[in-house]
Amino acid sequence: MAEHPTTGELFKAKTITGAEVDAAVDVFMRDATVSLFRFESGHTLDPAAAVKAHPWAKATVANQEATEHLRRAAVRTAILLGRPEKE
Secondary structure, three states: OOOOOOHHHHHHOOOOOHHHHHHHHHHHHHOOOOOOEEOOOOEEEOHHHHHHHOHHHHHHHHOOOOOHHHHHHHHHHHHHHOOOEEO
């Protein structure tokens, strides 16, 4: 695994569960300014920064015509591509 793996890489390695990824998406969808999500493994991620750093996710979340399903998919993609910190 990479020295600083993505959430997706941690998910593939079974360090982070799908339920945790879903929970991170849920947290962002409730509050787009949330800056800390802690996974059970001790990794932390800033969901707002992950979405802001991903051009498609950022544009989709801001698009008033995007469906809830599309917004969630965009946020999930950004979170999976984010690089959590290990505490």
